[in-house]
Amino acid sequence: MTMLWYLLNCSDENxxxxxxxxxxxxxxxxxxxxxxxxxxxxxxGTDMESVEGSDILEWLMTILHNIAMFEDNxxxxxDVNCIEAMKPYLDSKxxxxxxxxxxxxxxxxxxSESEILKSNSEVITFLMWTISTALEIEERNCDxxxxxxxxxxxxxVARNDxxxxxVVQHGAVPLLVKISGSxxxxxxxxxxxxxxxxxxxxxxxxxxxxxxxxxxIMTLEKMSKSSDQTVKRISNKALWTITDHQKSLQTPxxxxxxxxxxxxxxxxxxxxxxxxxxxxxxxIRDNLRNSGIKVWMDVDDMQGSTLQAMAKAxxxxxxxxxxxxxxxxNSDNCRAEAEYAFQLKKKIIPLKMEMNYxxxxxxxxxxxxxxxxxxxxxxxxxxxxNELIREILESLNRSTKVxxxxxxxxxxxxxxxxxQAEKPVMSGAKPTEGKTTVINTVRKWTPSQVxxxxxxxxxxxxxxxxxxxxxxxxxxxxxxxxxSTFYQTIRDQLDLKDVKSMSDFRFALExxxxxxxxxxxx
Numbered sequence: 133m134t135m136l137w138y139l140l141n142c143s144d145e146n147x148x149x150x151x152x153x154x155x156x157x158x159x160x161x162x163x164x165x166x167x168x169x170x171x172x173x174x175x176x177g178t179d180m181e182s183v184e185g186s187d188i189l190e191w192l193m194t195i196l197h198n199i200a201m202f203e204d205n206x207x208x209x210x211d212v213n214c215i216e217a218m219k220p221y222l223d224s225k226x227x228x229x230x231x232x233x234x235x236x237x238x239x240x241x242x243x244s245e246s247e248i249l250k251s252n253s254e255v256i257t258f259l260m261w262t263i264s265t266a267l268e269i270e271e272r273n274c275d276x277x278x279x280x281x282x283x284x285x286x287x288x289v290a291r292n293d294x295x296x297x298x299v300v301q302h303g304a305v306p307l308l309v310k311i312s313g314s315x316x317x318x319x320x321x322x323x324x325x326x327x328x329x330x331x332x333x334x335x336x337x338x339x340x341x342x343x344x345x346x347x348x349i350m351t352l353e354k355m356s357k358s359s360d361q362t363v364k365r366i367s368n369k370a371l372w373t374i375t376d377h378q379k380s381l382q383t384p385x386x387x388x389x390x391x392x393x394x395x396x397x398x399x400x401x402x403x404x405x406x407x408x409x410x411x412x413x414x415x416i417r418d419n420l421r422n423s424g425i426k427v428w429m430d431v432d433d434m435q436g437s438t439l440q441a442m443a444k445a446x447x448x449x450x451x452x453x454x455x456x457x458x459x460x461x462n463s464d465n466c467r468a469e470a471e472y473a474f475q476l477k478k479k480i481i482p483l484k485m486e487m488n489y490x491x492x493x494x495x496x497x498x499x500x501x502x503x504x505x506x507x508x509x510x511x512x513x514x515x516x517x518n519e520l521i522r523e524i525l526e527s528l529n530r531s532t533k534v535x536x537x538x539x540x541x542x543x544x545x546x547x548x549x550x551x552q553a554e555k556p557v558m559s560g561a562k563p564t565e566g567k568t569t570v571i572n573t574v575r576k577w578t579p580s581q582v583x584x585x586x587x588x589x590x591x592x593x594x595x596x597x598x599x600x601x602x603x604x605x606x607x608x609x610x611x612x613x614x615x616s617t618f619y620q621t622i623r624d625q626l627d628l629k630d631v632k633s634m635s636d637f638r639f640a641l642e643x644x645x646x647x648x649x650x651x652x653x654x
Contacts, residue, residue, distance in 0.1 A: 283322035577601025
């Protein structure tokens with residue numbers, strides 16, 4: 133219990149520790165099992181305060197909530213069947229448990245699962261009651277839930293379109309407007325963010341405009357002049373989604389019809405992406421530019437108002453590359469870009485950035501059955517880049533009727549194919565053993581074998597001790613297939629940033645050929 137209490141407090145709004153906990157699959161599995169075991173006792177009508185150890189239920193749920201707040205952790209929590217384990221607790225008579233369950237499930241469920249929240253009308257009603265109560269209390273919290281946290285729950289519940297209308301029908305908008313009127317910047321940020329998310333539903337937009345007593349437009353206009361840049365930016369984007377962008381699509385000069393751009397001088401390919409995939413997107417951008425294609429990307433071309441720059445970028449684009457993933461689908465910024473491109477009938481080419489992710493909801497509607505290019509790591513980047521460049525150039529040929537040379541190979545790999553058994557990998561490998569043998573052997577390494585390899589090469593176990601044999605084998609493949617991604621990975625995910633640690637690790641991977649021949653000693 134002491135250790136759980138420690139994890140609970142230290143993981144609160146701590147992305148690093150929450151990420152580490154989420155990687156402990158055995159711990160998450162046990163946690164899910166405990167939730168299932170406590171269900172019978174919890175709903176038996178027994179006074180839980182009299183049951184020894186009953187606090188464990190709330191603490192485990194809080195830890196799961198802390199973990200699920202960060203999108204990178206969501207797939208790992210979903211994989212241990214957490215949704216099914218938590219779902220019954222939406223009907224708990226314990227208000228703390230019920231709200232914890234709602235908050236966690238709101239982070240976890242996808243569009244097809246969102247009915248879980250929509251169908252439980254009472255828990256949404258309870259959420260609104262909790263917000264109303266917190267607004268009346270000087271400390272601005274209710275049962276330990278601050279208005280910042282409560283507004284975030286509204287936002288997360290409304291992530292999926294299936295719930296947007298339900299949340300508004302339960303009275304969320306006036307409460308969010310009231311929160312926005314506070315002098316607390318954190319409260320204002322979460323409130324206007326939730327309003328923006330809700331405004332992506334057409335019926336909600338209409339009510340926000342026509343229901344004057346809600347004062348949505350007036351509040352957003354006031355917040356758009358906030359001294360806080362985040363509040364200011366989100367409020368402006370919410371106003372654009374609710375009013376301005378609808379007007380621009382109806383006026384002759386405001387929006388562009390049938391995907392037409394404003395002239396050859398400013399035409400480009402626009403990349404729409406989530407910042408979580410920026411390293412790979414930059415690599416794609418550079419390859420396109422090296423092939424003579426003009427590319428618009430926010431990190432290079434965002435000048436002046438971010439909203440106006442985004443709208444102009446879409447309007448002047450011949451093609452919009454939608455780099456989609458779970459994070460992209462949950463981002464209001466990305467949705468605004470993708471939906472605007474779709475409404476202007478721009479040609480959209482989807483780029484898949486996350487393995488095992490399938491677009492759903494509004495994103496699935498936009499992508500539909502379009503051919504996508506997989507940059508999730510399943511295939512060599514060079515191969516998919518060449519396919520993408522050919523598609524872009526051929527599309528420009530068709531749309532402009534101007535001949536653009538489509539080369540056979542644009543981006544060439546600097547490395548030999550990785551799995552080529554007839555050739556030795558490095559000078560230290562025996563002629564009779566190739567890369568396939570090395571990789572297959574390392575993949576089967578036990579934790580003790582990995583540890584021995586780290587020791588033999590004087591590599592830091594503090595940073596690399598969590599690697600499995602499969603991970604070492606993958607990194608060996610990666611350094612051959614895509615060196616730039618390899619070095620980005622060891623810097624960002626393994627925290628190997630100085631020359632010495634990077635070179636030690638790189639050459640240790642090269643020495644795997646020798647190590648595998650003496651694997652029995654490992």
